[in-house]
Amino acid sequence: MKRNTVQKKTIRKYLQSVKTHPTAKQVYLEVRKTLPNISQGTVYRILKNFKAKGDIHEINSVTNRYDGDLKPHSHFICDKCNKIFDIFENNKINKHQCKFGKITSSQVYYHGVCNKCNK
Amino acid sequence: MKRNTVQKKTIRKYLQSVKTHPTAKQVYLEVRKTLPNISQGTVYRILKNFKAKGDIHEINSVTNRYDGDLKPHSHFICDKCNKIFDIFENNKINKHQCKFGKITSSQVYYHGVCNKCNK
DNA sequence: ATCGGTGCAAATCCTTTGCATTTCC
DNA sequence: GGAAATGCAAAGGATTTGCACCGAT
Numbered sequence: 618m619k620r621n622t623v624q625k626k627t628i629r630k631y632l633q634s635v636k637t638h639p640t641a642k643q644v645y646l647e648v649r650k651t652l653p654n655i656s657q658g659t660v661y662r663i664l665k666n667f668k669a670k671g672d673i674h675e676i677n678s679v680t681n682r683y684d685g686d687l688k689p690h691s692h693f694i695c696d697k698c699n700k701i702f703d704i705f706e707n708n709k710i711n712k713h714q715c716k717f718g719k720i721t722s723s724q725v726y727y728h729g730v731c732n733k734c735n736k
Numbered sequence: 737m738k739r740n741t742v743q744k745k746t747i748r749k750y751l752q753s754v755k756t757h758p759t760a761k762q763v764y765l766e767v768r769k770t771l772p773n774i775s776q777g778t779v780y781r782i783l784k785n786f787k788a789k790g791d792i793h794e795i796n797s798v799t800n801r802y803d804g805d806l807k808p809h810s811h812f813i814c815d816k817c818n819k820i821f822d823i824f825e826n827n828k829i830n831k832h833q834c835k836f837g838k839i840t841s842s843q844v845y846y847h848g849v850c851n852k853c854n855k
Numbered sequence: 856a857t858c859g860g861t862g863c864a865a866a867t868c869c870t871t872t873g874c875a876t877t878t879c880c
Numbered sequence: 881g882g883a884a885a886t887g888c889a890a891a892g893g894a895t896t897t898g899c900a901c902c903g904a905t
Contacts, residue, residue, distance in 0.1 A: 739879055739880075784870095
């Protein structure tokens with residue numbers, strides 16, 4: 618992904634102009650207004666590439682996982698092996714002053730590379 | 737989902753016994769060792785139900801969304817309208833003392849009901 | 856001209872759902 | 881017995897991928 622194509626420019630420009638946190642589908646539908654022939658596959662490929670380069674963030678990744686442990690805790694996700702570790706230390710997030718609405722729960726995800734994969 | 741079936745008991749027991757944050761598929765494969773006839777559909781239905789009741793947590797939900805804004809910030813997700821709001825206030829998470837590995841990034845998700853939906 | 860990127864369509868993976876059957880209370 | 885949950889299989893939605901063609905360098 619070294620070439621700076623119209624498709625990439627358009628998607629980048631769109632993502633930087635917007636505050637709506639669009640899905641891949643929404644990106645596709647919007648960008649298609651400018652580039653009627655762009656395909657969903659291309660949008661997925663470009664988003665994946667941007668994400669890998671760190672040009673954009675992805676909110677929610679990989680497949681859903683389930684946790685039967687209800688004690689409040691965070692997760693450390695190894696981006697290499699996808700293993701998830703529990704972090705029971707307190708994070709001092711202030712749940713009580715949010716102007717957008719009433720917070721009922723919060724989840725913290727830390728991404729990185731675990732000790733094993735880091736060797 | 738009022739009845740306490742074998743399927744539910746087995747899935748609940750499994751999730752409480754394990755620290756691996758399994759996917760729905762993994763739950764299915766594991767539980768099938770005890771209940772060879774259980775179907776994936778049932779596993780999905782039961783997990784969804786447990787989650788709704790608050791008996792388990794789901795790590796990562798809904799479809800991936802993308803964010804071109806790289807300034808560090810958190811997200812507030814309205815569980816009614818699924819709208820995502822940006823929170824630029826600092827959360828004081830300590831990135832620098834994690835025993836599992838090296839943290840390269842973190843994401844904080846707040847769930848709740850936004851002001852508009854709360855009316 | 857080259858070869859990386861795109862468009863298209865098929866394939867794959869994940870999740871949901873309709874319906875007949877089974878099972879719990 | 882009757883409502884509710886399950887199993888099955890098909891459908892639906894998201895994402896990936898193979899391949900022939902196109903276009904940026």
